[in-house]
Amino acid sequence: MSSRIAQIRLVSSHPEVYEPCDDSFALVDALLADRTNLLEHHPKLCMEVGCGSGYVITSLALMLGQNALGVQYLATDINPHSVRVTSETLEAHGVHADLICTDIASGLEKRMARLVDVMVVNPPYVPTPEDEVGRQGIASSWAGGENGRTVIDKILPIADNLLSDKGWLYMVTLTANNPSQICLQMRERGYAARIVVQRSTEEESLHVIKFWRDADIQVEEKETVLMNKTVPARAMEYLLSQYPQASLW
C-alpha cells in the first residue's frame, strides 16, 4: 500500500511563500523511506520548523495519522504568509497542526523542552551574503548566510533543547553547508546521524540527515575530544561509514 502524502494540487500558495520544490520532495521522501520506523517510534509530538507551504507537515500528518493514534503536530514559520498558507494546505487535506508565527521556536523553548519526538526542518540553506539573512517574506525560506549555515547553526541547539530523549531530527542540507561538520557538531551534543536520502539535481546536491540521541556517543566523545584534535577528518570518515546504510536514489 502506498502511503498518502500531500497532493500538490491541494497545496495552497502565495507570492511570498516558498512552493514545494526538490528539497521539500527530498524531505518527504526521507520521511516516507523511514515511515515504518516512525510508526514504530510512536511519537506524541511532531514539529516542523519553517513550514513554508505546509507540504511537509501535511505529508507527515497524513503519513503517521492523527488523533486516533494520539499524535499531535505543531509547525512554525517566521513568515506570516507561510503559516497562513500552511493552515490552508492542512485544511485542504483534512489534517490539523497547531501553527505559530515565530522565529524558529521562540516562545516554546522553556515549556516545550524535551517534548518533541520528531522534528523536521528544511532550513534556509542557500549560501548568501550575511545581510540577506533575516529579511522578510520569501527570502526567509532560502537565505542562509555564509555557507548557508547561519540559520542552520541557530536551529541545531534549539532542536537539541526541544527534542525528547527519544527525539529524532530530519534536516535537509546542501553540500555547501558542510554536512559532515554539522554531523560532528551534533555528535558533540550526543547525536548519531545517518543520511536517509541523497539527491543531486542540476543545481544542487541535497542530503536529508536523520539525527538521534545516542547515549554511547557522549561517553566516547568526551574521551576523543580530549585526546584527538583532528576530529573533522574523523567526522568525514564517520559520515562516509554511514553511507552503506543510506537509501540511494
Added chain:
Amino acid sequence: MRLLTHNMLSSNIKGVTSGFPLRLEVEKVVEKQVDFNADFLNNMFVKIEWKALVDASRAMGYADLPDQTEPSMLDSDEFLKKFHHALLELHLEEGALICPETGRRFPVNKGIPNMLLHEDEV
C-alpha cells in the same frame, strides 16, 4: 491555537523572566472534534501546567475542569474526557495572548498566534 499549544508558549520578549502563562484575550472560540486518545492524555498530563490550562479554558468559556488534580484522576474516563476537550478541542480563533509581565499583546488571527518581536524586544 489550542490550549495544548498555549500551555507550551511563553512570552519571548528579551528580559522577561516570568512570561508564562500568557493571558488570553478571547474574541472567537471554535470547537473541533478530535478522536479521544487516553495514551496521549496520560503522557501529557505530567507536562501540563494545570492552573494555566484551567484558567485558559475558563477564559474560553469552558468551566468543567477541576481546580485541583491528582494522578488517580487519570483512571476516570469522565476526567479524561474533560481534559481532552480543554486541551485539544477548543481553538482560540481570534483574540490575543498577553504577556503577564509586560502586558505586550500578541495577536491571534485565524487561529495563529503571532509571536514575532519588534527589534527592540529581541
